[in-house]
Amino acid sequence: MKLRFLLLAALFILSLLTTPHLSRAETLALRESPRRLTFNADSLDVDGETIVAEGNVTIAWDGKVLTADHARYERVGGNVVAKGDVVLIDTDGNRVECESVSLNMETLEGEITEGNLYLSDSGYRISAKSLRRTGELTYEATDASFTACDGSSPSWRFDADWLKVRIEEFLTGGNAVFRIEEVPVLYTPWLIYPAKTQRTSGFLPPKAGWTTRGGTELKIPFYWAFADNADITMTTDYKSRLGLGETFDLRYILAEGHEGNFKVKVLHDKEEDDNEAEVKGEHLSRFGRDDLLDLKVDYVSDASDYREDSETLELRGIVRKESRVYGAHTMEPGTLFLLGRWTQALLEPQGDTLQQLPRLGFYGVETPVVYGVNSFTEVEATRFKRDEGVDGDRFRVNQGLTKGFGDNSGGVRLGAGYRYNYYDLNSETSEKSGPWLEADGRVALGREWGEALHIVEPNINWRWEEQNRDDEVEYFDEEDIFKDSSTIFLGLTNRILNTENLRELFLLEFGREVGVRHLTRQGFASVDWENYRAVMEISPFADVKLRLDGEYADDDGGRFNRWTGLLTAKDRRGDELRFERNYIRGEADYLDGGLIIPFNESVSASYRNRFSLKDDIRLEDEAGLKFSHPCWEVTLTYSRVYMADEDRIDYRYYATVTLAGLNRLGKFRW
Template identity: 25%
Template sequence: MNKLWGLLLFPGLCHTTTANAEATPALCKASLSTPVWQPLNGLAANTMDIQADHVEVLGVQSAEFTGDVQINSPSMTLLAQSALIDQVQGLLDARGPIVFQDQQSIISSSGLNANLTNNDLNLLGAQYQLTQQQGRGKAEKLSIGSSELNLFNASYTTCPAENETWSISASRIRLSQEEGWGETYDAVLKIYDTPILYLPYFTYPINDQRKSGFLAPSIGSSDRFGLETKTPYYWNIAPNYDATITPRYMSNIGLQLQTEFRYLTEQHHGLVALEYLNKDDSEPLLDERYLFHWQQSSQLNEQWRASIDVTNISDDNYLTDLGSDYANKTDTQLYRTGLLSYMGERWQTDIKVQNFEVLGDHLSSYSAYPQISFSQTNPFVWQGLNLTLNGELSHFKNTELALNEATRLHIEPKAQYLFQDYAWSFLSELSLLQTNYQQKGDFTDTSFEESVSRTLPKLRLYSQINFERETDWLVENGLQTLTPQLQYLYVPNKAQDNIGLYDTTKLQDDFFGLFRDQRYSSVDRIASANQFTLGATTRVFSQQNEELFNLSVGQIFYLSDEAKPSEQKLTASAATLSTQSTYNALFAAEAMLHWHRRWYLSTGVQYDNEGKQIIQSHITLDYKGDDKQLVQVNHRFSNDVSGNRIEQMGLFTSMPINQNWHFIASFHRDLETGRSVELLTGLQYQSCCWAFQVTGHRQIETDLNQSITGIDQDGAVFDSGIRFNFVFKGLGGKSSYDAQKLLQQGIFNYRRPYFLNN
């Protein structure tokens, strides 16, 4: 039988919604088998296309359609057995079985009535399924308004029908796409049809809009904390302000309050965090314990920038005892920095206020109040030379040291000649380093002087040549490059024991450090030099310009004995002079091998040719497969870290067991002491409607109130614990979890070192 059809002019139903911004996990897409609804092609606004086996016109304004009725509008499609439309009153009444579908949902029901004038639609005995996000259920009555969905005597779950782990039954469920949240009244949470919890009222997100409410809690247990629970509360203060308030209960320690406030304006963005513990039951000698963190970045206008980064804690062991998201347990100092920068067309000026809080039994560092530095970003050009002028004015203070105050003025004019070509380049630099000090303090039995003026020239000559050729090593039709490098550096020797050390430390002796023009991080010590550095780097690239291999080797050759580095005194207190190892024939190498798309090898070594010993070395082997498969084995060695020899091996692994289960683990062992340093393992289960994580750890505890030289290597104390996270998806929080993030909970974080630049 041929279908009858008609095109009627009616106000369109306006059940318009916005898809959940959160992507549907791949393992849940199978349950969303219904295609996303699309409007009928060519259908104009405020019109309906109606098809049926039979139609009976009742007067001039009403019609009754029967037999496989199909109604299409720009916002929905309705399938029914019969439908009655009254155009005068703007009413639509349909009888079922009925299937209603729009961009967000598909609903089966026994009957439908709608007011086409105010765009209200009601379905009776409804079963609904959201089509662009997880969510389904039943309702005795389902009412669709212009921007919200109301369900009466209804149920809701994000689980598939064949495995309904949890569900909510409520007298009323309201889903507002405009607000982005759902509300339930007189709700009962059921686990496998067993009532677990009664909630008279609660809300949950249905898209990415924010709203105040409790986030998913976590629970754990450890030797140090005992039973530990966290219950975060999110406070959506305004579109550009929010806060998270987290009570953290630890049965062995007490109740800690963790807070974080975030803000965003046209010029500023940042956060302020405060963690407070009134009394630590495990440390009766300590008073209140707290952490304060403030971080902000500001763009005042096109030229001026500002930033603040401040972290303060009540005691040195706060991080090792309690942990924090704003600092790492392995941190040995905390930064407090305020920076104001001006960026002009030729000059950049930085005004910095800086202080370091050194944790543990170490000498405190100097504060810089202030440090004003300027650098020339756009050099003057004269006779082919680039002329620049850089400098700084700094004031340092530390009342605990023999030199308790100092003002330093450093000026560094430089003439530079640079020639660059595709095949080679040449750089020559001649600098004059002029530094003046005014120092205050106790000069008794020291070589320090109140007023010091130091002038040193510095000459640097650097050149490199670029070779390349085709190669079939590692890859067909590949490209290999070879870049030999040669540098000559000269700085005359000058005694500097009359100058304190305010912000200067020795830089790393790796391959990239061989070609630096300075050995120290600042100007309190300017190392003498009369040396050549010879090195080379070779790389292999695929046709897609992917780097598959690189090898860099280099060594410094000294032309005079007085230019060789000597043991440098790197503390500014006359009572506690110490030395730092130096090496007269330093050889360094770095290499990376990526011979297969899943395998990576990174390694490096620093070797003292004269002393015939390895200074430092590291090697890392990575396997990164599909579906977040990860294995990393690493080894690191250093012959002198604060007077201790370090040799450790580590293992990271992240392995999906199947579509739902994921396993992670990390293990680190100290080969010098013959003991494990940390063991972390975790298991994650994730389905369409719920997720569960459990992690266990055993890690060495650190006491920063004990000096490094006084540590009992055989009397280490370990902390063991277990932590749980559980969430019903669709009732708050994200519905997708990254098991590899669990590897960040340990002392040693997972990283891919071959992507790091020195």
């Protein structure tokens, strides 16, 4: 009897192990060559070649994930049918949400009902009653809509009878209507739109406006991403009174450490029947850690028109443009460099403008000699060139010794050396030379007052120079100055820091230089006190700062040679205030102020005004209104600009519209 019972129990257990029916399993992993599938659900039923999953279903394979309320998978053919809150995410993060899907898990082809397609990187969304996935990167949709807005009620969208999408290429559609807030704005029988998750070529939002000088203006930019490491933006610029222009803006990375950008702007001026051009760009190449090449180009063909047509006050205030080529090789003894600088004068005669073509030099590092004494050498050869006036070559040498004492809390630095300049100007040679001594001392004193740290740093610099030979030569830059005197600079830095975050609450830098002529039998030949120089910054709050910067002369009863005051403030709501005054004795005195007021998250207003107190005239004012939305942005500006050369006011109106996703350049990489 006992043996019979054991046999019956063994047969029952064996029948459970060999039955083809498995119920209420939670996790199942299958090796479906060449894929591995993992099923998770509240309930899993395996019946032969069919797997049925119910409740919180998750199917993962090859980096893709499908979730649903119910799913049925047929191992023969590799097809899955899922229903109820279906979500399908591919390896790139693109996402499909729908009510039901019938999909082949190998080819990813299938039918999607009541679905939404989200392209992860670009933010594009396609909704359709019927959406068919015809491949891993292709879709077809009927009764569909397309937008780049988030949310169930997008602010703008295209509705179309049909759409075809190929990710990383284009979206096409037929009988499309463009709607803004459900209002139909534009109909097109054929729609084509970039559907790339990375950078893509296409038109960017236009900018429209009107000015007194240019008339009606329209800018239409086209962006061409012709390579992963380069792109170009080509903008057609139409001005009804001036003519038609083109702007080419190139960005590139030739290799790691070698990159640049160049802009070429051409305008055919129909008033004067000639062409105007502007070239501007920079290139930087780093050859390892020790070598670099820096190239800058900045040139305009018509200086007067450039200043008149510039859109900002800062650009109209430029008085010269500089182009250069700079190369440097750093070695253990120092840096060998070559510099060529060409300057274009916008206001002064170009023939009087001094050029440095080229400048070759070596700046040596401080090298230990003996007993803590360091030696350094500076050598330069420069060719100065201009069409009118004195030009020629200058060779300069500065050899010196230095020694320092002290630490971070204070110290003294001593220096001594000899300077020599040799000139060959207009076929005439001359020299300047002389020894020099220098001493620099400083000390840092600090004390904490609660949450504030007060630091006082007095410093003094003394420099003595003697002229052994001082021929009369043309002045080119500060290296041509040889003083037969002693110069003492007295300075004081006073600052208060917040000990919690080391934010600077208060800063005062004050200094004055005094020049003393050499001692004779009768005493000092002369003592010349230079102007006071001071900078003060007050920042009681993180978003509030007042800065004062000036130079004061005590001759003729005392007066300021120049001073600048700048106040900036911003509150938590987003209100911004900026007020500045600039004064240069005998040249300029103007106020420059502006503010930004956000009425809410969607609407903000701005205003800026620049007024000349010296000439009693408004130089420029601009009022702007910005309407912002996650899906679009509209900016309206109105400005009045004083054109000094023509003594008139230029009125300017501009409107800029941006739709989400339309002006994204994407990732730029090598």
